[in-house]
Amino acid sequence: MQRISLAHGEGGELTHQLIQEVFIQSFGHSEQTQFDSAILPIPSQTIAITTDSYVVKPIFFPGGNIGKLAITGTVNDLAVSGAIPHVITAGFMIEEGFPIKNLKEIVHSMAGEAEKSGVNIVAGDTKVVEKGSVDGLFINTTGIGVIQEEHRLKPEMVQEGDSVIVSGTIGDHGIAILSARQELGLLTDVKSDCASLNHLIHELLAEIKGIRIMRDPTRGGLATTLVELCEDFHFTVEIDEASVPVRKDVQGACDILGYDPLYLANEGKVVMIVDSNDKQKALDILKNHELGRNASVIGQITSSHAQSGKLLLKTAVGTTRRLNRLSGQILPRIC
Amino acid sequence: MYKAIKIIVKGKVQGVGFRPFIYALSKKYHFNGTVQNNLDGVIILAEGEEGQLEKMLDEIKRYPPKLAKINEVTIHQIPLAQYKEFTIIPSQENGRSIPWIPSDAAICENCLEEMKDPSNRRFQYPFINCTQCGPRYTIINRLPYDRSNTTMKVFTMCHDCQVEYENPTNRRHHAQPICCSVCGPTVTLYNQRGESLAENQSAIIQTVNLIKQGKIVAIKGIGGFHLACDAYQEKVVDQLRLKKKRPQKPLAIMAKSLEVVRKLCFISSYEEDILTSSEMPIVILQRKSEGILPSNISPGLSTIGVMLPYTPLHHLLFENKKLECIIMTSANPSGLPILYRDDHLEYLQNICDYILTHNRKINFPIDDSVVQYDGKNTIFVRRARGFFPVPRKTTSNVDQIIALGGNQKNTFSVGKKNSIVMSSHIGDLENEEMIDSFKKQLHHYQAFLGVKEVNVAVDKHPLYASTSIVKELDCNIISIQHHHAHHVSCMEDNGFNEPCLGIILDGTGYGEDGNIWGFEFLYGDAKSFERLAHLKYTPLPGGEKAVKEPWRNAVGMLLYYWPQEGKELCMKLFPERLKEINMMEQMIVHQMNTPMAGTCGRLFDAISAILGICSISTYEGEAAIKLSDYMNKTVLESTDEKYSFHIKTNTPNLLQLDLSPMIYQIIQDKLQQQSITAIIQKFHMTLVSCGIQVVSKLLRNRPELNRTVVLSGGSFQNVFLASEIQKGLEKEGFNVYTHRNVPCNDGGLSLGQIIIAAHQL
Ligand SMILES: [Fe+3]
Ligand SMILES: [Mg+2]
Ligand SMILES: [Zn+2]
Ligand SMILES: [Zn+2]
Known part of the structure; x- marks a missing residue:
């Protein structure tokens, strides 16, 4: 059997085989899974919980695949909330006819990424759907993390002068995905930045008391993420265009497509607001870490009161542009 | 009796x-x-x-x-x-009309004479003025217009000035900015480090020397700072372009006298009258090709913006025999508001070598106005200093309505009683600095006129700055389609309010179907409109990027019309962009960041790129401006030749103009190395013919329509297009109106918006 058939989803022998050969082989069989639910102790008063569905196209892309992304995405959502990722569950929706070889590769990289980030995959589910019902494979993951009281984020402490730091080049994932879509031809060979940030973030949280808030700028990119922060917590951020790290080839691809890297997805970056007294220390820790080599202070909080709430970009030509959320509409305004 | x-x-x-x-x-x-x-x-x-x-x-x-x-x-x-x-007797603060905010005026002949008269007590005084001249709007804090409500308040009149001010027979009776060297403002020259070098007369003499030595000096005028340098020195003009970050956009010049203008440009007596009027705008003139002016003042263009000295300080600069002609461009880095405050000095230091400033505070900045003569009328390109704020009477009930205008060349309009006060040209609302300047000026007008933000008209474009501004206000929002506003703007400009046809040739505007419109045949009035015909949509690969890079437009059209052959043509026309062309192809197929647009501005862009005139635009409209300039460069032989096009009936009530045959023939002509001028002339003739044929066809289908046509939209700044379409339609028995007092470009939008809002409330 080389491809998934509807029978793989019927709950019978074939299902059992699939689970044994594909999932157990990679994920192992932990003792928590002996019941219909995973039963596990949580070493904390406070937990963080997050869920996400992964429908990325193409399923395999330079720097990763949908499986790796499903783990890093959930791990990062927990980590930027100040939690230590603990366990993950995974649900698979597989299109009839999907190659088993590909499924194995995906599951394998999930296991590898889970191990790297130190989380256990404790429960799972598999459904097979008719051809055309999903595009290849969708994965849903839920993650639970534990919060250590001393690492709790304090967005209410944000004040004028705080620094905004991003952990590396932006837009890599967005452009990698676009390039991987064969239709565009080879745009660049840039790789997705898809990576689990929890160890790096843990180190930052352990060392630096002045971290106010963190986010992972995924869908909608750095700009949309910052706009949401500004609006939710009523502060105004001014970022300096020249100090936002962007790879040359990512910028080049953006120039051709007419995209702005500030709005492209990232899957291995964290943006944080820190007390400006801690900015150098945070930068040092980041730059010492493989995943934070290109970290940069990109701006600061310029005001923080009820009327604040804008994201401003100081452009290379010296003007200040207000940035809004990623807009679904692509409409030139130049008349 | x-x-x-x-x-x-x-x-x-x-x-x-x-x-x-x-x-x-x-x-x-x-x-x-x-x-x-x-x-x-x-x-x-x-x-x-x-x-x-x-x-x-x-x-x-x-x-x-x-x-x-x-x-x-x-x-x-x-x-x-x-x-x-x-x-x-003293002013009364009542009445039923709206207060008139006086406009700034160029120095009058009497003052000029006095300034040159060694026996006069204001000999060589750079702030001489009278009731007939001097600053007004720019120094007024609030109404009524009395000295205590202006920035001249801080200067206490000396005895002599006081006597003149109070004497009803004196020509300075109640001249609010009256002053003299004893009691009035002074001039100071600073270097880049902010050190004061000289004052008054000696500051002016040194400034002239510096300009002659090839330096750039920021000079504070009526409405803000200008950057000045010697217009005859090519090198310093290049430096100024670098500092201002303005590589190609034409720079205005100020010539010592009408004689100098005549030496440098072709000028008709009508144009001389505009140039010397009390408004003293920048007039766009045809420059003499064999002249002394370096071409980098208006690269790629046969025209140049010219003005004459309009403040006493300007005249003093030219008094010195050495100077004939200087560049006078507003002192601001491209895209930012004009600098006008003295605490802007620090900023100025980065874009000039020296600063000549004075201590008469500018309360509100204002740009120079720009006009053009089309052979019959004065056309406003930019309505600012001197021409505003002049209230316009209207028959529509605009009281307490505010219209925020467009995103570029913004102006807003405020309605009070039966009058509309249009703001001066504010600029492009691309950045926060401009938006702040916009908001400040709007509040200023609201305070002047006592108009609250109750009913506010805005463009329908979801991404215009005004759309976000209006959301922050607690008001009734009236959203108005861009070209409908252009249409009604031209109607109102001509005092016309019956339903009529409109040909709106424009850049890009948000259409009601979510596509980009800009080549529209509308029918209607302020209450409503119908779209009767439009240019077929083609892709704009890269969205806003395609507006800045006209070649994308061309590629978008070619790949869309002829997927196979079009690509070969693209590769022939743009051999250096092979990789990008492949990419565009995929972007179009997969509709990635590729809106659909049918606009005149983008059509000009595409043709400009196809003909190799401009494929990347460094200022708004560059490709179209440089293309249409070919129509001025040489004396054209008159021709009736045109390219082919189709008018298709898409749905029973909507005609569609398909210009693909024309584009194909233009490419053939270009590849066969036909004269570019001839191609451009034929292209213009084709558009004229399109306009006339579409309108005629519409009238055949709908004979009940009013035979009046308004022409509006930014593309009608193209004088040939406007006058030929007008002539052609008039020959067919139509009444044709073009803009008279407001620009046909987006600078006129707010007028249309406020009228439409008045009828839709
Ligand atoms: Fe327009
Ligand atoms: Mg998520
Ligand atoms: Zn005078
Ligand atoms: Zn005096």
Whole structure:
């Protein structure tokens, strides 16, 4: 059997085989899974919980695949909330006819990424759907993390002068995905930045008391993420265009497509607001870490009161542009 | 017979020396009574011999002060009150009209003469002014227009000035900015480090020397700082372009005198009149090709923006024999508002070598106006200094409505009673600095006029700055389609309000179907409109990027019309962009960041790129401007030749213009190395023919439509297009209106918006 058939989803022998050969082989069989639910102790008063569905196209892309992304995405959502990722569950929706070889590769990289980030995959589910019902494979993951009281984020402490730091080049994932879509031809060979940030973030949280808030700028990119922060917590951020790290080839691809890297997805970056007294220390820790080599202070909080709430970009030509959320509409305004 | 009359004079009659003028008439024609300002205008109570009074009225109507513009004179007979003398009495703050904010005016001949007269106490004084000239709008904090409400308040008049100010027979009677070297503002020259180098006369002499030495000096004028340098020195012009980050956009020049202008440019007597009017705008003139002006002042263009010295300080600069012509461009890095405050000095230091400033504060900045003469009328390209804020009467009920205008070349309009006050040109609302400047000026007008933000009209474009601004206000929002606003703007500009046809040739505007419109045939009035025909949509690969890079437009059209052959043509036309062309192909197929647009501006862009004139645009409209300039460069032989096109009936009520045959033929002509000028001429003839044929066809289908056509939209700045379409339609028996007082570009949008809002409320 080389491809998934509807029978793989019927709950019978074939299902059992699939689970044994594909999932157990990679994920192992932990003792928590002996019941219909995973039963596990949580070493904390406070937990963080997050869920996400992964429908990325193409399923395999330079720097990763949908499986790796499903783990890093959930791990990062927990980590930027100040939690230590603990366990993950995974649900698979597989299109009839999907190659088993590909499924194995995906599951394998999930296991590898889970191990790297130190989380256990404790429960799972598999459904097979008719051809055309999903595009290849969708994965849903839920993650639970534990919060250590001393690492709790304090967005209410944000004040004028705080620094905004991003952990590396932006837009890599967005452009990698676009390039991987064969239709565009080879745009660049840039790789997705898809990576689990929890160890790096843990180190930052352990060392630096002045971290106010963190986010992972995924869908909608750095700009949309910052706009949401500004609006939710009523502060105004001014970022300096020249100090936002962007790879040359990512910028080049953006120039051709007419995209702005500030709005492209990232899957291995964290943006944080820190007390400006801690900015150098945070930068040092980041730059010492493989995943934070290109970290940069990109701006600061310029005001923080009820009327604040804008994201401003100081452009290379010296003007200040207000940035809004990623807009679904692509409409030139130049008349 | 001895009788008494009450005369009310409305229009631009305040701050222009009207009361002293009446006072003088009272002596001439022997009548007694009073004159005073109120919010309606000037009110005169006159008692005298009937014949004398009639002569007085005649003189008011025929020879008013130079700056005055009389809209209306009403006369009532009143009972005699037996006045013993004629007096000017204090302003009254009532009346039913709206307050008139006076405009800034160029120095008048009398003041100029005095300034040059060594025996005059204002000899060489750079702030000399009178009731006929000087700053107004830019120094006013609030109304009524009295010295204490201007930035001149901080200068206490000396005895001599006070006497002139109070003497009703003096030409400086109630000249609010009156001053002299004893009591008034002073000039200072600073270097880049902010160190003061010289003051007054010596500062001016040093400035001239510096300019001659090839330096860039920021000079504070009426409405803000200009960057000035010697226009004859190519090298310093390049430096200025670098500093201002403005690689190609034409720079305006200020010439010493009309003689110098005649030496440098072709100029008609009509253009001379505009150039020397009290508004003193920048006039776009044809420059002489064999002239001394370096071509980097207006690269790729045969025209140049010219103005004459309009402040006393300008005249003093040119007094020195050495200077003939200087670049005078607003002192701001591209895209930012004009700098006008002295605390902007730090910023100025980065874009100039020296700063010549003065201590008369500018309360509100204002750009220079830009006009062009089309052979028949003055066309406004930018309505600013001198031309505003002039209220416009309207028959629509615009009271308490505000219209925020477009995103570029923004102006806003505020409605008060039966008048509309349009703001001056503010600029492109691309950044926060401009948006702040916009908001500040809007609040200023609202305060002047007492208009609250209750009903606010905005463009339908979801991404315009005004769309976010209006969301922050607690008001009733009226969203208006871009080209409908252009259409009604032109109707209102001509005082026309019956439903009519409109040909709107424009850049890009948000269409009601979510596509980009800009080549529209509309029918309607302020209440509603129908779209009767439009240019077929083609892809804009890269969205806004395609507007900045016209070649993308061309590629979008070619790949869309002829997926196979089009690509080969693209590769022939743009051989250096092979990789990008492949990418565009995929972007179009997969509709990635590729909106669909049918606009005249983008069509010009595409043709400009196809012909190799401009494939990347460094300023707005560059590709189209440089293309249409070919129509001025040489004397064209008249031709009727045109390219082919189709008019298709897409749905029963909507015609679609397909210009693909024309584009194909243009490429063939270009590849066969036909003369570019001939191609461009044929292209223009084709568009003229399109306009006329579409309108004729529409009328055949719908004979009940009104045979009146308005022409609006930014593409009508193309004088040839506007005048030929007008001529052609008139030949077919249509009444055709073009813009008269407001620009046809987005600078005129707010006028259309406010009228539409008035009818849709
Ligand atoms: Fe427009
Ligand atoms: Mg998520
Ligand atoms: Zn004067
Ligand atoms: Zn004085």
